[in-house]
Amino acid sequence: MDLEAVRTFVAVAEAGQFQKAADDLSITQQAVSKRIAGLERDLGVRLFTRTPRRGSEPTIDGQAFLPHARELLRVAERAVASVRTGHRPLRVDVISSRGAVSGLMRGFHRAHPETDLDVVMLFEIETAVTAIRSGAIDASFRAVVAPGRPFPEDIESVRVLDEPLQLLTGPAHALAGARSVTVAQLVGHRIWMPGIVPGTEWGAYYEDLVAEFGLTIEATGPNFGSDALLDTIADTPALATFMGEHTRLIWPAGHGLRRIPVTDPTPVYPHSLLWHRDNPHPALATLRAHLAATTAGHDAAGTWVPRWVIPR
Template sequence: MDLDTVRTFVAAADAGQFQEAAAELAVTQQAVSKRIAALERTLGVRLFTRTPRGAELTIDGQAFLPHARELLRVAERAVASVGTGRRPLRVDVIASRGAATGLMRGFHRAHPEIDLDVVMLFDIETAVAALRSGTIDASFRAVAAPGRPLPEDIESVRVLDEPLQLLTGPGHALAGARSVPLARLAGHRIWMPGIVPGTEWAAYYDDLVAEFGLTIEATGPNFGSDALLDTVADTPALATFMGEHTSLVWPAGLGLRRIPVTGPTPVYPHSLLWHRDNPHPALAILRDHLATTTAGHAAAGTWTPGWVLPR
């Protein structure tokens, strides 16, 4: 059913005259007559009776009028649901406890008027495909892994360099240190079962191992952060890396220690990705917010892999 004919029918029913409906719709009276005739053919009934006073609804026209109004309301709601700026800004944060989630919580506090949909996509290929299709508006990633440049239509800006910390249990040899030089970690077992081959964080830790001679073990099933914390707390030979902004809470009885790593400090580079043709007005607001609220990157005394985009 053509919504223009339905809109014309409602306008004529409200005005009581085709001429006034034509003026309201900014079309000719002939166009109004043609639209009404087309709608009558679609429905198979007469909707109006011509009288000296104008056009009066038939019984069928009176029955159809409330449904016609509802059709137009539904159409307006459908358009509003996808209109630029009317739908929520959809942002991929990868994981619920990572630094990107903290950045988006800060954005939400600063701009509570902007509706948000926060999603979690695992790998960068899925995220890029979602950006290109419009399924999401932005994604936080470390870009770009070796041999996997971003497509030309995907823009990125580096928004946060997150220092890594060493997490140990109370019995670990380094548990009492106030900070740990990176070179001193050589020979210690660092357990990170969440590293998945092919991801950008796997590429990051591969380069960290190669550069500083570390031992990172990704063996065993990944039962989640709670199991990781319990194992590190109970196993003096194991430690793990954790981002400074990773949000984790554990019972005081575990005795876990978060120890800064220095000389240099390895930092994980978080970038915001988006499609260059994305028109959502809140996307620019998010970029401006991140530019003004996050620290700079490539600071002296820090390390990132050579493939990380500097911008």
């Protein structure tokens, strides 16, 4: 159905005259008549009757069609607004609802409640980059860059947060009473991380961590999620795991879990924001400015990241 014809029909019905409607729409009366005639052919009914004294009045069919015509125009306006730059929500991939970057986006929302957000969680980095390039999302938080996988030239990035890793143990673990542990003290201890997936950027990160410091990280067994991981760590004195300092987790008081800072050096996970260089969404610039103003710098003294991580 021709929306311009529908808009013309509503204008005539409200104006009561073809000429008045033409003036309101800034077109000729002939164009109005042509549009109405075409709409009547499409619908197979007569929409107006013309009288010398009253001008143009909707027929019974015209009266029945009028509220639906108005709703068609409202739907069309909402459809256009949903994709108009600055009017649709800013779509951002945060990977995980419990991780550090989810906290960054919550902080952005508190600082800019007027900005509509659509938060999504994509697993693979290739999926995220493809979604950025296609416009399906506006930005994604990832590590930059995984070795052997440079980003396309049209993808921009900025490092926004270096998140320290902490050791998470149960109450009976040998290191449970430590106020902090050095990386060297972790050698020989079993660190269980069933969520590591080969080929992901976090998989590459932990591979380099193992190679650099001689740690033992096990990714065996199915990944039943964080609750099952916490249950196992709490009940198994021989196992510990790594946890981001800003990861938000809640566990039963009886678990007695310990979060212990790691030092000399402190391994940090590098979170970066990725976006398409031609993305015009004004809220994307607002997000970048917010992150620049509220997050700490990177490559601080006494920290470690893989050599392939660059600020770019």
